[in-house]
Amino acid sequence: MPFTLATWNINSVRLREELVLQLLRDESPDILCLQECKSPVDLIPVAQFQALGYTHMVARGQKGYNGVAIISKLPLQEAGGEDYAALGHARHVAARLENGVTIHNHYVPAGGDIADRTVNAKFGNKLDYLTDMRDAYHALKPEKSILVGDLNIAPREDDVWNHKALLKVVSHTPIEVDHFGQVMDAGAWVDVTRQDIPLGNLYSWWSYRSPDWDAADKGRRLDHVWATTDISGAAHGSRVLRHVRGWDKPSDHAPVFASFDL
Template sequence: MPFTLATWNINSVRLRAGLVEKLLREEAPDVLCLQECKSPVEKIPAEQFAALGYGHMIARGQKGYNGVAILSKLPIEDVGDMDFAGLGHARHIAGRLENGVTIHNFYVPAGGDVPDREANEKFGQKLDYLTEMRDWFHGDRPEKSILVGDLNIAPREDDVWSHKQLLKVVSHTPIEVDHLGQTQEAGRWVDITRQDIPDGQLYSWWSYRAKDWDAADKGRRLDHVWATADISNAGHSSRILRDARGWEQPSDHAPVFATFDL
């Protein structure tokens, strides 16, 4: 039975609960993974989402920062979370559907503004987080799994508006791209979005700083949908809902979708 999954850094689920409702009504993914919820779990407006058919939610939260949640029409079992790099942050949760597919929802640290771990502790934390993700996948290689989330790295040259101008900008530096690549390789993860859309510029994030984000179009593809090699051929119909970036009081991220025939 096919199911459609979406991932979205919502940048405050309580502030933007109306936008989550709009997405659920208009696009109706079977599963929606949210990042940067910025809310304790008990204050996430789960009842609003349940009223739209999303009666299942698993989440990890903290006040004002981070936070991940999975909203689902389908029954889903909470199968835990990991605190990579020992940050004490709510950045990962995993759920298992009744068909045996495990969904990992990640919010990788952004890494601050300076791409130097000596000068910027946050950048070091980001690299350490990715290293521990890599080691985890090496030690416990995932199967029949999907990994989604705001990974805060745009790995390919066509995942950013200007490869040359962003080489020294956090999210596209060679060391970050290398760390993400090692993490992907360790789990034999397949980038489903690029499997479906192999060529051309593709973005899921546009800065709030741009006066006209749409016209300037200086985006980056920070949000990803991966699947393990054993089920990657089941993934299709990938798309990024760019229009959501233009909704009223939007997140600076757009939702990314994929469908799996599993």
């Protein structure tokens, strides 16, 4: 069964409903995973999505913060959601397709501004979340699985605009990259995006603080698509839709796409 999947930190699904609809009309992915929905589940604007053929959804939500959703043209069943690090946040939801593939959608904590858990509890929460992810996937030993989301870490030197300048900046610090690698190893995950686009600078996030984000191009690759080794060879066609960052009143993230033939 071939399908195309996209992941996008939307930074409020209700505020940016029209942008989601534009993406669905323009690109028509079979599955769209959203993060930072900032909405209770019952207030996610599903009617408009359903009108475009996205008649299936699993989600975890909360008022004003966090929130993850998987909307799909393809039938899917809810497959749980974990509260990693016991934060009480809506940051993970899973769904299973009819072909047995499980999709995990994550929104990892950003971690605040200071890369030191002794003075910044948010950074500690981020590391604890990643540790719980590692332990969970080590125990689960996932198969036929895809993991997507805003993981809030740019692991490679060419995933950031300036490696040396960002080594002490949250999202690219060595301790975060190490935790990121441990999660990958625990689930035997393959970075599908870099499997398809192995070389060159690649970003999915550009700060709102930059007055001309496109020209400055001080980006980071914070949004990821992974697959377990048993299906990673079926992945192809990865791309980052950079131009979406330039839409009117955009999210600061661009959607990341991948296709699978399974």
